[in-house]
Amino acid sequence: MISVYSFTHINSLDSFTSIELILFSIIFLSFGSFASSLIFRLSPNNSKNINIVFPRSFCPNCKNTLKILYLIPLVGYLIQKGRCQKCNKKISLFYLFSEILFLLTGMVIIFLYGKTVISFFVFFIFFLFFILFFLDLRFYYLPFSINIMLIMVGLSSNYFFNIFVDESAYLLSISKGLFGFYGLVLGYFSLWLINFIFKIFSKKDGIGGGDFILFGSIGSIFGPISLPIILFIGSLFGCLMYIFLKNASKKEIPLGSCLILGSFAYFVIKKFELFNHLLVL
Numbered sequence: 001m002i003s004v005y006s007f008t009h010i011n012s013l014d015s016f017t018s019i020e021l022i023l024f025s026i027i028f029l030s031f032g033s034f035a036s037s038l039i040f041r042l043s044p045n046n047s048k049n050i051n052i053v054f055p056r057s058f059c060p061n062c063k064n065t066l067k068i069l070y071l072i073p074l075v076g077y078l079i080q081k082g083r084c085q086k087c088n089k090k091i092s093l094f095y096l097f098s099e100i101l102f103l104l105t106g107m108v109i110i111f112l113y114g115k116t117v118i119s120f121f122v123f124f125i126f127f128l129f130f131i132l133f134f135l136d137l138r139f140y141y142l143p144f145s146i147n148i149m150l151i152m153v154g155l156s157s158n159y160f161f162n163i164f165v166d167e168s169a170y171l172l173s174i175s176k177g178l179f180g181f182y183g184l185v186l187g188y189f190s191l192w193l194i195n196f197i198f199k200i201f202s203k204k205d206g207i208g209g210g211d212f213i214l215f216g217s218i219g220s221i222f223g224p225i226s227l228p229i230i231l232f233i234g235s236l237f238g239c240l241m242y243i244f245l246k247n248a249s250k251k252e253i254p255l256g257s258c259l260i261l262g263s264f265a266y267f268v269i270k271k272f273e274l275f276n277h278l279l280v281l
């Protein structure tokens, strides 16, 4: 059994040939580029004629279709000097940010886990979390399709490889195969119940339906015991956002983004054994 928390494969990048490093860099940059274009294409403001494949990428300002050369991550941005070659409008820095973040994150993942199935799952989960985080932050939108993919990744990583299964499975006597499934059910229904009780008193929904599914997806990855901790850390992020980010007119917190930050914090705390003297996680 290999666990994402206890397993560390390599300690230096010498374990990779330069060809492998170049190949991995290209893959990570491409996923960064793909993720930012997916955020743009899935956003609810888009017309129904845009899907994840068609039409080919274009300038959002003048609608000019981009040359193949400009679609190459980093290179495309640099060749165009950060501006559309037709209308001279600045290209959003988000594309560059996304590509560089994916390159760095991918490198950290293969540094920690090497060329293993864990690297594959952790990177894929990061990819899906990234898309959901920014869609919820900007549009309060968590697409069902991405949530379902996250659930499938969560369930399969635990069912076939026990990647995120931890000692809580033994404590609760959950079979390893059902670890993700219990997390999924508990995540979905706990938020649903909180909203149900809220609705009795306030007569309106306090939490969106996408959030129930997202919390279920998080449970399918990290298991049932992780959920109260992730909800707690996520709520702290929510309070910070409420204080610092929001303008007074629209006091709505992107709960999904907060839960994703909570999940990331939970993973880092467990992986690097922070607060171990304070908490038994």
Ligand SMILES: [Zn+2]
Binding pocket: 059, 060, 061, 062, 063, 064, 084, 085, 086, 087, 088, 089
């Ligand atoms: Zn343009």
